Amino acid sequence: MTTATSTPASPTASPALPRLTSLSHGGGCGCKIAPGVLSEILKSSGANAVIPPELMVGIETADDAAVYRLNDSQALVATTDFFMPIVDDPYEFGRIAATNALSDVYAMGGKPIMALALVAMPVNQLPLDVIGAIVRGGQDVCRAAGIPIAGGHTIDSVEPIYGLVAMGLVHPDRVRRNAQARAGDVLVLGKPLGVGVYSAALKKLQLDDAGYREMIANTTRLNTPGPLLAELPGVHAMTDVTGFGLAGHGLEMARGAGRQVVVEWSRVPLLPGVQQLAQDGHVTGASGRNWAAYGAEVRMAEGLPATTRNLLTDPQTSGGLLVSCAPQSVQEVLEIFGREGFASAAVVGRVEDGEPVLRVE
Template identity: 40%
Template sequence: MKDITTPVNSNLLVGYQKGDDGAVFLVPQGKAVVQTLDFFTPMVDDPFIFGQITAANAVSDIYAMGGDPQFALNIVAFPICTLPVDILKEILKGGAEKLTEAGVSIVGGHSIDDPSPKYGLSVTGFVDPQRVWKNEGCKEGQDLILTKPLGSGIITTAIKGEMAEKEAIDHAIKVMTTLNKGAKEVLENFPVTCCTDITGFGLVGHSIEIATASGVDIYFDHRQIPIITGAEEYASYGLIPAGAYRNREHFKAKVEIGKNVPQTIDDIIHDPQTSGGLLFSCDPHLTDTIIGEMEKKGIGAKKIGWTT
């Protein structure tokens, strides 16, 4: 970590630089703490990009709660005797670059020698306790808007099978390395009623969490769901990650798929996402305005559903 830097936060009282046993961070008055943790095995071949994706995914939960990430702890498992240490340095540099973009300080971490490389972060953020976004709160008659396209799990499966084309890989990497910071900054100016990020449970699973917590039914128009380049084609080849099958089995009792929905779309909405977009609800009269503000930041948000 000696050559890796992230922003120095004025609220950081003690960091890792002098070998202290823990980090000490001052919590601003009137703020609540948001805590989350995620880690992965590599989903792409490039270690720097792997670090970027992992960091973007880790801070996403903070944004989804309406908070601002502040500091993070690295979590590393690496086969130090069998892989060059430069690979680990690239992973950590990728993570640090993305955290710098998010304004997040690395305050320490922990590493172990392990046969399978893994990288992740425990991220802490602050949020106004009166403005926490939750799964609960979505109301009948509201719109559901998604800020990123789906299909990253299918693309990474195609990458592992050496069947993914460059256009699909590049699009998936762009999606997975994009922070949800910009989307959160737009949404904090509007009365959003619930919010989550689409990750391991896929669109179906995370939508069910909202529907269950809020006591509503959610409907999606499959024609409006944005999809990463190549994902539908690779799904038609059967390049479906195991997590999609687990999601379908786990949530099947609460899902009804229309007969006109193609099997590839069925696969994509169950596909576990890495660093997916925000899914949020709002009153219909706000939808076009919010999407317009997202467009100004280069975010291709789309209305994909509604509630009853």
């Protein structure tokens, strides 16, 4: 049987095979549990927890990964991420999921060293060559990152799920948390927004070929600037923008630092055609759940485009790094992004003293 492939116009190469996205109730980082629900689930998780002194970063500020000090020059970065298909091409699904999982290591300033695969598949509905293509996509991304997939775990599942446990190393002095932004910092975003909108349009077969290519290129670009940025003393905080959108992850930065994060909306890079697609109603359910969870902490100026809220809350699968840095470091930060192939990286806002909310102007 032919391996399923995907284009916007023809989501599967064989009518006998179901579309991957049709086998799941959500896709990509849009599958995340809504932030308000997640907060309730985790509310008591710290009670009676064992917290060794070597644990440099845990769950306290909803950071991207855990960090455990090994010695004076090394700390282990550990994270896991997995989700259901955001595209129908199995190979590209594997690539996107693996890129997204490794992003959390880069966001802490770490360099990946190895990964473990998490594979849950409806084996009675998907041919083995389709499942193999998913796994191969993840392997190719890890190869590009210079690391092995050293093991993993597989189960028979109702819905297709793929991802990685990712591990990396970082010098303890170069760990970059999401909670260390300083008043006066400038915010730089590494990738354009709009992946969730693209995915919603793709599911309805309304994403053209150019948009699909942009979506794949964006979601499979490894966030390699992370460890290079962490070497700069002027870079104070980093996170990657994923399922909670720019607004949600910006708010996590604001809460952790106890300061106000200001987004200058006119400077935020967007994927081509995203505003029109959002205006046409191609918005994920996760976008609405995100706003319901944290909209009370967002202060939006009057006169902004009608689509602004949906794009601020748009879940980004394998999104860009959000960097909080001193003004004198901005040029060097942008140069690092540029050398690593992130042509859309841009200054998108600033950090100010004040109530820890997100302000959009």
